[in-house]
Amino acid sequence: MKHREDLIAGRNAVIEALRAKKPIDKIFILDGCKDGPIRTIIREAKKTDAILKFVDKERLNHLTSEQHQGVVAMAAAYEYAEIQDMFDKAEEKGEAPFFILLDGIEDPHNLGAIIRTANLAGAHGVIIPKNRAAGLTPTVAKTSAGAIHYTPVAKVTNLARTMEELKEKGMWFVCADMDGEVMYDQNLTGSIGLVIGNEGTGVSRLVKEHCDFTASIPMKGDIDSLNASVAAGVLAFEIVRQRMKK
Structure with a gap:
């Protein structure tokens, strides 16, 4: 599976993208996962327009071949305007x-x-x-x-x-x-x-x-x-x- 350019996989990578205010459309999180880094991602995401979607592991595996650690973000390719x-x-x-x-x-x-x-x-x-x-x-x-x-x-x-x-x-x-x-x-x-x-x-x-x-x-x-x-x-x-x- 080819990794898509608009996908950010992994907990630290997603946290840093959110804190850097990179425009993100959606964040897919492994359903039932509630540890510290995931709670941080959810908290940071709620400060933005990103949509949170809780999905099963199969969906995450389908999105990317990279090690996703239960979270994959879909970044916007271009900055949104006002x-x-x-x-x-x-x-x-x-x-x-x-x-x-x-x-x-x-x-x-x-x-x-x-x-x-x-x-x-x-x-x-x-x-x-x-x-x-x-x-x-x-x-x-x-x-x-x-x-x-x-x-x-x-x-x-x-x-x-x-x-x-x-x-x-x-x-x-x-x-x-x-x-x-x-x-x-x-x-x-x-x-x-x-x-x-x-x-x-x-x-x-x-x-x-x-x-x-x-x-x-x-x-x-x-x-x-x-x-x-x-x-x-x-x-x-x-x-x-x-x-x-x-």
């Missing part, structure tokens, strides 16, 4: 903020492709949730084709609450939904957040309730939906088109 960084980027460009929010995109290839699209469409940043979603893995970085170095990606604990806070700053939200109004008939200008849902289940009910509009992409084929990253691209560039026209 949402304020996105507002600053929009202000520097003299543009109305344009963010892409992802409600549970789990495939790292899709996340990387969307970050690439966000960069090319002039979006000022991408917002992803902490739980049940892909993080900034090496696969994401590679698929983004370098866009990850230019487009800020922020990770938040609660996407719906974040949307409420952004609405207070004048943003409004449109989500991709097959039952929505055709995107060409909507005004997608101004300070906008484009919400793209999970590959299988789409935008969750709570997040959809926080959206101001739903937009559909007109389709003429025999199947009923686009890949999440393709849908993000189509809608993002309709926003680009409308901004250029305005």
